[in-house]
Amino acid sequence: MSITTDSLPVAPRLAPALSVGWLGWVRANLFSSWLNSLVTIALAYFIVKYAIGFVDWAFVNAIWSVPNDAAGRPDTSSCRDNKGLGACWAVINEKHRFMLFGTYPYEQHWRPAVVCVLFVGLYIVSAMRRFWRMELALIWAAVLTVIAVLMWGGVLGMPYVPQERWGGLPITLILATFGLAFAFPLAILVALGRRSKLPAIKALCVLYVELIRGVPLISLLFMASVMFPLFLPEGMNIDKLLRAQIAIILFAGAYLAEVVRGGLQALSKGQYEAAEALGLSYWQKTGLIILPQALRLVIPPLVNTFIGFFKDTSLVLIIGIFDLLTAGKTAIIEPMWQGFAVEVYVTIGLIYFVFCFAMSQYSAKLESELNHGRRR
C-alpha cells in the first residue's frame, strides 16, 4: 500500500477584514447593526455628557474648605452661592471625624480607627482559603475581644469610654460582624434542627425561621428598643446597642439558617450514608463529614447574605443608634451645614460601596472557582 505524501492542507487564511482584531471587536460589540450603532452613539453621548457634568460638580466647581466667620464658626455662604453648580466638600472636610467616629472622645479617635483596621484585617484573613480551618473561630474570638477592649478601654492606660459615646463606622462594623459571629452558630443549629427527624425540634426551628423572615427588620428593631426592656426582670437593663445587636443576631440567624440548609441539602445522600456506615454518631457525622463540606459549598451565598446585613445595619438609624449613616445625617443638622445632604450621602455611599463591592466581587470570584473545581 503506497501512501502519497499528504496533499498540502489548505493554509489558514485571514478572515475577511473587519471581522477580526481590534476593528472586528468594535464592529461586533458596538456597531453590529444599524440599531446597535445608533444605541451605542446615543449612549456614549449621554455618558460623556453626564460624566462631564459630574466632574464639573464634584471637582471643577467644588469648594473644598470654607473660612471661619467672626465667631469662629465656618462660614458656608460661599457653598450656598455655589449650590447646584459645585459640590461643597467643605462639609466633609469639617465633619469627617464626626461622621467616622461619632461622639467618641476626639483625642481617643485612634482607638476606633485601629478597630476599623482590625475589622478589615479580620475580613481579609477570613477570605483566604488558607485559613478556612477551625482555628479561624479562635482568630475571630481573639480579634473581637481586642476590639471590645479597645472600644471600652479602662485598662492599659486607656480611659474608659461608655458605649453611649461610640458612633460612626465602628458601630456599623460591630453590628455586622458581631451579628455574623453570633448568628452563624445559631444558624447552624437551626439549620440542623430544621432537617431533624424529631418533630418538636423541627417545628420550633421552622417557626423561628419563618416568623423572622416574614417580618421586616424594622419591626424587630422596634421590638428590641421598646419591648426588650419589658422582657427583663425589674432593675436589670441592657444598653440600646446591645438590644439592637440581639435583634440583628436573631434576624441574621434566620436568613443564614436558610443558606446553611441549602448547603446541607446540596450534599449528596451518599455522604450521609457513608458517614453512617462508618458507625459515626450523629454529632460526629455532622461535625466531621457533613458540616465541613456543606459550609464550604455555601460560602458564596453566605458572603452575599453578609453584604445584606452589612447594608441592613443602617436601619438602626430609625431607632436612634449612632452608626455611620446616623452620624452622617446628624453631621448636617447644624443650620450652617443644612442643605448639604447630597455631599454627605455620596461620601457615606462611597464607604459602604467599597466594603460591599469588595465582598461581592470576592463572592463572585469564589463561586466561579468553586464551580470550576466541581466541574473538573
Place this chain on the structure above:
Amino acid sequence: MSAAETLHSSVQTNAPPAISLAGVNKWFGALHVLRDINLDIALGERVVVCGPSGSGKSTMIRCINRLEEHQQGKIVVDGIELSDDLKSLDAIRREVGMVFQSFNLFPHLTILENCTLAPIWVRKMPKKEAEALAMEYLERVRIPEQALKYPGQLSGGQQQRVAIARALCMKPKIMLFDEPTSALDPEMIKEVLDTMVMLAETGMTMICVTHEMGFARQVADRVVFMDRGEIVETGEPTALFENPQTERLQLFLSQILRGH
C-alpha cells in the same frame, strides 16, 4: 452486506444534488474553521462525516440548516440558496431535520408534546392529526408507551430516539445527525443506531457525523473525512477505511481503532 446493497440503490445520481456546498469558508473570530469546503450530496444519499474533534464537522452541518452562518461560498439546500433572507431560512428549516449530540428535548413538555410542537405551530396541523402523526413516528422508534412521560423520566437512548421522532414529525427531506450516539452509554448506542439504520432503509437523505465505523460500513454511500476545517478524503466506506490515502486519515483511523 445485503442490507447495505439494497440501501445503496436508492441514490439518484442524475437528479440535482439535495445539498451542495461550494467554496464554503467560515471563521470564528480569527479562527479559520471551514476551509474551501466543496461537497455535493445527492437526494437519497447517506453520508457519514468523521474526523478528529475540533475539525469543523459540527460547524459544517450546522451551516447546512443555518444554525451557523458561513462567510464565503455558496450553500444550496433542496434548490434554495442560503442567504440572509428569512423566507429561505423558514423553508430550509422545514426541509431539514436535525438530531443533536445532547438530545435537546424540551424538558417542560411531554414526549408527545415535544413531537407535536413543530407540526402544530409550523405546519399548522390540527392537534389530533399532529398527535396521530407523532404516535406513528414514536411507534417507528419503538417507544409509543412513553408518550405521556417527560424527557427527564427517560433514559439517554430513549431520549435520543424521541429526538429522532421529533425531527421526523416535520417530514423533512434531509436529516442531519451530529454525533447522536457519543453522549450515550454503550448499551444504548445500538438502539439509536438501529433506529438510524431503519431510517436509512426508508431512503432518507442523511448526513451523520459519527465515529461508529460499523454504522458507516452498513449504511453510508460515502464517508467524508475532515481535518482542520477541510475535507481531506472522501470515498466509499470500505475503500476509505481499508485503504486510506493520506497520513492524516491513517493516524485518525489508528486512533479510533485503538479507542475501541
Place this chain on the structure above:
Amino acid sequence: MSDTAIDPRYGTKPPKRPLRLSWGDERVRGIVYQILVVGIVGSIAYWLFSNTMHNLEVRRIATGWGFLEREAGLPIAEFLIPYDPTDTYLRALQVGVLNTLKVAVIGIVLATILGTILGVLKLSKNWLVSRVVGAYIEIVRDLPLLLQLLFWYALLQGLPGPRQAIHPATGVFLSNRGLKLPFFEWEGPHNWALLLMLIGAVGTYFYRRAARAKQMADGQPRAIWPAATVMMLVVPLGAWYAMGAPFTPDIPALRGFNFQGGLTVSPEFFALLLGLTLYTAGFIAEIVRAGILSVSQGQWEAAEALGLPRGRVMNLVVLPQALRVIIPPMTSQFLNITKNSSLAVAIGYQDIVSIANTTLNQTGQAIEGIAIIMVVYLTISLSISLFMNWYNSKIALVER
C-alpha cells in the same frame, strides 16, 4: 394512579417495634432530646412572659385592644379611604395598611418592568449597553436602601419651591412639594369605562383560550389583537362616548404659593417609590438574566432547527423554562419590596409601621403596636408564600 392502587399484600402496616426503655433506643433518645429542648425554650419563654407581666403591672400599663376604638388625633397626609384625625386608631391603622399596599404594589409592578428590561439589556451583544447596565446593577445593589431613600428624599427636598418648579411639559411640575401631573376630573362614566376595560381584559383571556382550542382543532392560528383591541379599547371608549364623553382636564397650576388641581405625588411617596423601584430592579435584573441564561443554547437551537420562528421559540420553549428559574427568587424580591417599604418611617411616608409606631408612642401600647406590625407583614408574607408554593408545585419539572 397505578402506584396509588394498593396491592392487598402491601396494604398492611409494618409491625411496630415496642419501645425499649433504654438510652440505647434511638426513639427514647429522640423523645428525651425533644423534651429537653422544648423545656428549655418553654421556660425561657415563660420567664420573659412573667417578667413582662410584672413590668407591665409595675408601670401600670393595661394591655388590651381597647385603644383601637379611641380617637387617634393623628394627622395623616395621604389616604386611600376617607380619614380624619378624629377617626379611631383602628381606622388610622387601616389607612396605614393601605398605604403600605399602595407603595408595595406599584413598586412591584415598576421594579418588575424595569428589572426585566435591565436583565435583558445586560445580555445585550452591545458591549456598551451591557457594561452600563452592569454598572448600574452593581452600584444599586452595593448601597444600603435606607441611604438611597434618604438620598432621593434629600434631592427632592433640595428642589426649588413651587414658584421655580421644574416644568418640563404642560401641567407637569417637579418641586420640593412633590410631583404634579395633569389629570382629568373623575366622573361616573369613567368608572363604567374602566369596568368595561377590565371585563374586556377577562374577555380577551377567554377569547385567547377559545382561539387556541380552535387552532388545535383545525390547525389555523388566529390573531388575538383585533378582538383584544375591540374588547379593551373600542367598547370602553364607545361606552364613554355614548354617556356624553365627559372630559374636564384638571391641569395643575400655580396659585399663590402652591399648586391647585392635578394629580399629586408627594415627595415622601415619590422618594420611597423611586428608591424601592431602583433598588429592587437591580436584583430583579440579575434574576431575569440568570433565568434566561439557565435555558441552554441547545434549547434555542433545537427549537430553531424545527423551524419555529424566533417569537414562538421564546414563547413556547424558552420562557416556560426560564420562568421556573425566575419565579421563586422573584417572589422573595416581591416580599422584600413589601418588607422594605417599612423604611418609609425614615422619610415620613405614613405606612403601617409609621402609623403603628406613632400609635405605640401616643398610647404606650408597645406590645400591641408591634404585634400589629408583625401580624400585618406575616399575613402578607404567608399569603404570597402559599400562592408561590402552589404555583411552584404546579410547574415543577418532572425528573427521574
